[in-house]
Every structure is written in C-alpha cells, then in structure tokens.
Amino acid sequence: MYKANDDYSITIENLSKMYKIYHKKRDRILDLLNLKLFMDRNSYDEFWALKDVGIKIPKGMKLGILGRNGAGKSTLLKIITGNIKPTNGQITINGKISALLELGTGFHPEFTGRENIYASLAYMGIDQKEAEQRYDDILDFSELEDFIDKPVKTYSAGMYARLAFSVATSIEPEILIIDEVLGAGDTYFVNKCIERMKKLTEGGTTVLFVSHDISSVQKMCTHAIWIDNGKLLMQGDIIDVSKAYLASVRKQEELRLKAENMKLKRNVVKAFENNDSTQLLFHFITQDGEPKEKHPINKISLYKNGVMIDELILGDAMDNDNTRSIFLLTSKGTINWSEPLKYDGRCIRSFENVGGIYKHAVFVVNIVEDSNALDKSNYEIEIGYKDVTNEKVILELYNGQSYVKIGELQNINDGKWKKSKCSIDSIYLGYKNKEVVKEESHKTVNVKNNNIIKEKSLDKIDRNTNDIYGSGEIIIGDVKFMDENEIPKYTFITGEKMICRISYIASQNIINPVFVVALYKYDGTCISQLISNKDNFIIDKLNGRGSVDVIFDPLLIGRGEYIISIAIFKELNLLDAAEPEAYDLHDRKYKLKIEQPFGINTELGLINHPVRWNIRYVE
Known part of the structure; x- marks a missing residue:
C-alpha cells in the first residue's frame, strides 16, 4: 500500500488480477514450487478477473458497485481489504477498513452469539470495558435477544447477517465494505441497515456497497461503478449508472428469452445475430418431438426465382462455419446433428438422437440483401436426404417468436435419395411443401404438390401436436x-x-x-x-x-x-x-x-389496476 491523498479514501490505478486455470494438477504443484522448467508448455489458461481498473473514491462517498455474477466485484473488494494481492497495478488505502464480505466472517460456529460479539470486538482492538458498553447497542440493533446465548451454527442466514452487521457497525469505521451479506436479511432489517449506513457516512465514513438489489443500492448510494467481465464500464451518478446497467440486464434477458424460444444456447444466438446479413433459422424435428431413427441428410440448397444460388454439403469440411451463406449449428449436447459421416459414398450428417437437449437439428441461411427490401417469396430451400425410415421429419422456420412449419421430408422407407423443396414464404402461409422428387437414373418425377390453402385436411392432421392443435380452417x-x-x-x-x-x-x-x-x-x-x-x-x-x-x-x-x-x-x-x-x-x-418502471422500488404487484380516487368531507 502507498500513502494516499488525504481527499481520497481509496485510490486504484491500473489494477488487474489474473488467475491461472491449470490443465493438470501436477502443473499447479510445480508452479507453486517454482519448478516451471518441468511444466508442460501451455500448461494453464489465464483468467483475468480484473483488468486495468482505475477508480478514485473520495472520503465520505457512498459508492454502489454493480455487475452481474462473475463480473469481478468480489475480487475488487478482496484486493481492497488485502485478502488477495493484485497481479498488476497499485491500490492506496487511507483509513481503517471494516468489511463484511461473507456471512459470519470471523465468527466461531461453536461459540454463542454473545461470545462471538466479545471475540470480534477484541479482534478490533476494543478492550473488555468498552466492549461491555457496546454490547447492549449491538444486541438491541440485531434484535437477537432470544438467540444470543445459542451457538452461532444454529443461526439462519438472516440471523448471521443481523449479528455480523451489528458488530461491524458498532464502532464508526473509516471505510465500510459490504458485499451481498444483507441479501440474506429481511426487508425490515435491510432498511434498518441502510439507515445506519447513512448515519455513518454523515460522520465521514466511506461506504462501498455491493448488492444485486438495485433498490437497496439506490437507497444507500449517491454514486456507482459498473463492472463487467473484469473491466470498469461506467462510473458516475447512481441513477445514470444503474439505468445503463439495468438496460444491459434487460438486453441479456431479451437474448435469454429469445434463445429459449429458438431452442438454442444463448451464446449461439448472440454469435450468429452479430452477422449483418438477413439470417433465417431452420430446424428439423420429428412429429413425436425426438428422433427415434437416423435420417441421413447430404445437401441443403438455396434457390432464388428457381435458380440455385448456394448449396451446403453436410459432412463436408467446415459445414458449421458461420461465415458461409448456409451453415449448421452443431452445439454439442444441445443439437441433434451427428458427426460428419460417409453414406453411399456421399458426405452426410445424420439427424438423430445424439443427446441434444432441444431434440432438434438446426441450420442457418444468410441472405445478403437489404432486409427491408427482402422478398422471401422468391426464395426456396431444398433438402437432399435418403429415405430409410417411416419416421416423419418436419422442417420449421423461426419467425421471430416461434418456429413455424414449412414442410416435411416424405419418408416411406424406400431406400431412395430424395429432395424436398419448401418455399420460405410459408412463414406466412403456415405449411406449403412444394415438391418431393425421387432420384432415379438421372430422371426426376414430380410426386406430390401439397398446399394448405387447398388441402386443409393436411393441416388438420399435422397441427395436432401437444402445444398446437385445432381443426385448421x-x-x-x-x-x-x-x-x-x-x-x-x-x-x-x-x-x-x-x-x-x-x-x-x-x-x-x-x-x-x-x-x-x-x-x-x-x-x-x-x-x-x-x-x-x-x-x-x-x-x-x-x-x-x-x-x-x-x-x-x-x-x-x-x-x-x-x-x-x-x-x-x-x-x-x-x-x-x-x-x-x-x-x-x-x-x-x-x-x-x-x-417495473425505472426508479420505482416499491413492489406494485402482478396487476396495476386503474382506479379512481375520491374524498368526502364530513362536517
């Protein structure tokens, strides 16, 4: 630590903290023994919990620290309190710190609440006589009279929080740090703690407050910083910072809900949404929801005005490269594409049950046009596959809210390679399977031409699933x-x-x-x-x-x-x-x-019913 400017309680300059994620246990031991010559090359990955953080915190400031789980908030507080050392940078502290970083820190579980109070005060340098004078105030504030002589190991999380906060604030610290511990308390006690912290700051105490309860942070703090992925994104007035942070949270929630509706992982949705082209998301599913058979698929082709403009060979090199116009999403454990295979001398992937939790097989089509002028009715998707099963396979297109059926693979288990072509404008029509073509000696034969507008009976059959059903007119x-x-x-x-x-x-x-x-x-x-x-x-x-x-x-x-x-x-x-x-x-x-609207912290309930108010005066 370095001597601080008297105007600031804490000064942080270019602060970074890196953790080594070892690939093998032996490398961790060798590194601890400084035997790096015996370690494997690239034996660990670097994880930067903090990177180049710089903050100056004036005396008496009430500072909220915002960020999602894993953002680096707790790492920062542990460096400030001296619990861990930074990798780079420097931190200057001007004042004595009282910190509540974990529930019951410093408490012995076998000791009673009373015994832990005296032990904690002694650790703070308070002699027995002064400790006895402070005891009644601590007990009164914690409201634990009925439990004070019971072992702390019998306390609930809320009781721990009450005792820990009461002890930590029984003397006026110069710097008070609170990390999430009040989240275990009830609303009544949290409000009580906030009032005490306000009184402490009136006396010049600097408060650093971390909580996911934005309402509590806004009540307590005048300023805030926002940390994300170890970097300082924003600092300033509590309202401005919390608005920006909550907007980011809403954006993440939007992405999460979209991923759930699309039946994809959130990071997959985020990755392919960054593309500037118009992207259409398709998936194969079975009528029963999970494939019971293997369905070899070797081609996905894109047509415009009847002319093929791109084609993907499944199982060929880089068929999941998201820079291509057509590519597969092959997230392991999520999506039911097999590994690349050879079948009848052709490259394929099979739509089959390989443990994908969403039970589908997904591909993406990029159309590089002005999306405002895009006429999807000019586009068609053609699927090349081998008919080796009677199991029905349905092709659906994601319309921005849910998947809509646009066609199916006509499986009759005749062992032939076939093609099924679907119009993309069926996102608006419901179901329209334009043709299924058999490949026989280089000759094509038109087998079926179904249209839901003319053949409503098809829709009656196909739409009776667990979550979509009805007569279909x-x-x-x-x-x-x-x-x-x-x-x-x-x-x-x-x-x-x-x-x-x-x-x-x-x-x-x-x-x-x-x-x-x-x-x-x-x-x-x-x-x-x-x-x-x-x-x-x-x-x-x-x-x-x-x-x-x-x-x-x-x-x-x-x-x-x-x-x-x-x-x-x-x-x-x-x-x-x-x-x-x-x-x-x-x-x-x-x-x-x-x-709820920003700045409203009172719970408004599930329904905000409009009412009229009236007053009557009685003489």
Missing part, C-alpha cells in the same frame, strides 16, 4: 410482441405500450371467430385472459390472410416472467366452463418478461 401464422415502434421484443416495462400481432391464414370463410390471448405465471396461474368478443371486438367474417392486433396501451401487467397462449376459437360462451372448440390454439408457446 383458420390457422395462426406469425405471432409478434412489439413496442410502440412495432419493433419485436421479449421484455417490456409496465406502463409502456405493447402490441401483440397475430397473423392468420383462413382457407375458407370463417364466421364470427373469437381471438384469445392468455397470460400465465409459470406455476399455471392465469394472470389475464383477453377475449375479443368480451371486449366487443366482433369479427363478422374472415378469409385469406391478415392480422389482428391486441394493443396493451398502457401495459398494466406487473413485474414477472410469463408464458402466453394464443387461440382462435369457433365460439366462446363466457357462461360455459368447458373449453370451446378451437380452429387453432398455440398452448403456452410464447415467453415474455415484464419489469
């Missing part, structure tokens, strides 16, 4: 949740405008259909059910394609994560408890998250 195509600028989103804030746009495709005249949007908590509780005829939105007749908007303006649903069902019913009588017959029902297929 009118079907739900694209479902989007959008903000006031009609930008699709998965996270919203209570009080803002939300639009739920339901696209439909009707194969015949539909008289008086009823549209329903139902929001559920994850425990199955129905939060709200919006019914078109209940709201006097009467639709006399529908045919062809169109969309219905359900407009939440303002959105009055409170904070939480929700799953949503969308349905079109033939009729819905509010007096009838039985589930009505559905044309099409998407049962709990969509996920959303709703947050």
Whole structure:
C-alpha cells in the first residue's frame, strides 16, 4: 500500500488480477514450487478477473458497485481489504477498513452469539470495558435477544447477517465494505441497515456497497461503478449508472428469452445475430418431438426465382462455419446433428438422437440483401436426404417468436435419395411443401404438390401436436410482441405500450371467430385472459390472410416472467366452463418478461389496476 491523498479514501490505478486455470494438477504443484522448467508448455489458461481498473473514491462517498455474477466485484473488494494481492497495478488505502464480505466472517460456529460479539470486538482492538458498553447497542440493533446465548451454527442466514452487521457497525469505521451479506436479511432489517449506513457516512465514513438489489443500492448510494467481465464500464451518478446497467440486464434477458424460444444456447444466438446479413433459422424435428431413427441428410440448397444460388454439403469440411451463406449449428449436447459421416459414398450428417437437449437439428441461411427490401417469396430451400425410415421429419422456420412449419421430408422407407423443396414464404402461409422428387437414373418425377390453402385436411392432421392443435380452417401464422415502434421484443416495462400481432391464414370463410390471448405465471396461474368478443371486438367474417392486433396501451401487467397462449376459437360462451372448440390454439408457446418502471422500488404487484380516487368531507 502507498500513502494516499488525504481527499481520497481509496485510490486504484491500473489494477488487474489474473488467475491461472491449470490443465493438470501436477502443473499447479510445480508452479507453486517454482519448478516451471518441468511444466508442460501451455500448461494453464489465464483468467483475468480484473483488468486495468482505475477508480478514485473520495472520503465520505457512498459508492454502489454493480455487475452481474462473475463480473469481478468480489475480487475488487478482496484486493481492497488485502485478502488477495493484485497481479498488476497499485491500490492506496487511507483509513481503517471494516468489511463484511461473507456471512459470519470471523465468527466461531461453536461459540454463542454473545461470545462471538466479545471475540470480534477484541479482534478490533476494543478492550473488555468498552466492549461491555457496546454490547447492549449491538444486541438491541440485531434484535437477537432470544438467540444470543445459542451457538452461532444454529443461526439462519438472516440471523448471521443481523449479528455480523451489528458488530461491524458498532464502532464508526473509516471505510465500510459490504458485499451481498444483507441479501440474506429481511426487508425490515435491510432498511434498518441502510439507515445506519447513512448515519455513518454523515460522520465521514466511506461506504462501498455491493448488492444485486438495485433498490437497496439506490437507497444507500449517491454514486456507482459498473463492472463487467473484469473491466470498469461506467462510473458516475447512481441513477445514470444503474439505468445503463439495468438496460444491459434487460438486453441479456431479451437474448435469454429469445434463445429459449429458438431452442438454442444463448451464446449461439448472440454469435450468429452479430452477422449483418438477413439470417433465417431452420430446424428439423420429428412429429413425436425426438428422433427415434437416423435420417441421413447430404445437401441443403438455396434457390432464388428457381435458380440455385448456394448449396451446403453436410459432412463436408467446415459445414458449421458461420461465415458461409448456409451453415449448421452443431452445439454439442444441445443439437441433434451427428458427426460428419460417409453414406453411399456421399458426405452426410445424420439427424438423430445424439443427446441434444432441444431434440432438434438446426441450420442457418444468410441472405445478403437489404432486409427491408427482402422478398422471401422468391426464395426456396431444398433438402437432399435418403429415405430409410417411416419416421416423419418436419422442417420449421423461426419467425421471430416461434418456429413455424414449412414442410416435411416424405419418408416411406424406400431406400431412395430424395429432395424436398419448401418455399420460405410459408412463414406466412403456415405449411406449403412444394415438391418431393425421387432420384432415379438421372430422371426426376414430380410426386406430390401439397398446399394448405387447398388441402386443409393436411393441416388438420399435422397441427395436432401437444402445444398446437385445432381443426385448421383458420390457422395462426406469425405471432409478434412489439413496442410502440412495432419493433419485436421479449421484455417490456409496465406502463409502456405493447402490441401483440397475430397473423392468420383462413382457407375458407370463417364466421364470427373469437381471438384469445392468455397470460400465465409459470406455476399455471392465469394472470389475464383477453377475449375479443368480451371486449366487443366482433369479427363478422374472415378469409385469406391478415392480422389482428391486441394493443396493451398502457401495459398494466406487473413485474414477472410469463408464458402466453394464443387461440382462435369457433365460439366462446363466457357462461360455459368447458373449453370451446378451437380452429387453432398455440398452448403456452410464447415467453415474455415484464419489469417495473425505472426508479420505482416499491413492489406494485402482478396487476396495476386503474382506479379512481375520491374524498368526502364530513362536517
């Protein structure tokens, strides 16, 4: 440590901390013994918990430290308290530190609460007489009278927090550091602690406060820093920093929910979304949800206006290279693509059960055009595969909210190589399988030409799954949740405008259909059910394609994560408890998250009901 400027409690310059992640246990031991000559080359990876952090903290400042788990917050505090040494940089401390970094730090589990109080005060340099004078104040603040003579090992996490905070603040420290320990306390005690910390800072104590409870940080602190991946991203006024941090959290939540809806890992979604081209996400699934057979696939081709513009040979070198126009997502443990194989002399990958938790096989098509001018109706996808099973394989396209069926592989187990071509505009049509072609002696024969608009019976069969079912005369195509600028989103804030746009495709005249949007908590509780005829939105007749908007303006649903069902019913009588017959029902297929407005820390509840207030004066 170096002598500090008297105006600052803590000065940090170019601070970095690196941990070595050893590949073998023997290398860790050799490194500890400084026997580096006997270590393997590249025997460890470097993990930088902090990198080039610089902060000056004035005396008396109440500083909140924000960041996600693993951001480097606790590492920074441990360096400040001297528990660990930095790899690079320097830190200057001006004042005595009192730190609560872990619950019960310094407490002996076999000692009673009373014994631990006196032991902790002695460790702080407080003599017996003064300790006795401070004891009553500590006991009064902790409110542990009924437990003070019981062993600390019998205390709950909240009781630990009460005792630890009461002891640490029984004397006025020059620098008080608190890392998450108050999260174990109840709301009443947390508010009590915040009031005590405010009084301490009035006397000149510098406070560093780490908590994931942004409400508590805002109550306590006037300034904040935001650390992410070991780097200092932002410092300044608590409101400005917390706004930026919460916006980042919402963005991550958006990505997480999108990954769940796309049935991919979050990092996979993030990686291919960075591409500037228009990217279309496809996947193969089976009718039963998980492949029971092996399905050899050797080609995926992209056509525009009937002309092939690109082709991917599966199993060939770099078929998962995301710089290509067509590529596979082959995340192990998530996606059901086999390793590259040779089959009948052709390069393939097989869609089969290789332990992918999402039970599907995914590929991406990049279309390098202006996305605003993109006419997807000019594009077609053709799949080359070998028919060696009777198991039905369905091809679906992700439409921004969920996967929509666009075709299938016509498997009859005849052992022939085949091709199936699907129009990409079926994202709007529901299902449209244009052709299946047999390869026989260089001769092609058109076998089938199915169109849902003409052959509604196909839809009746294919759409009866666990989460999509109905008679199919009118079907739900694209479902989007959008903000006031009609930008699709998965996270919203209570009080803002939300639009739920339901696209439909009707194969015949539909008289008086009823549209329903139902929001559920994850425990199955129905939060709200919006019914078109209940709201006097009467639709006399529908045919062809169109969309219905359900407009939440303002959105009055409170904070939480929700799953949503969308349905079109033939009729819905509010007096009838039985589930009505559905044309099409998407049962709990969509996920959303709703947050409270920034700066509102009081819990507003699940429903923010509009009311009128009135006052009557009585003489």
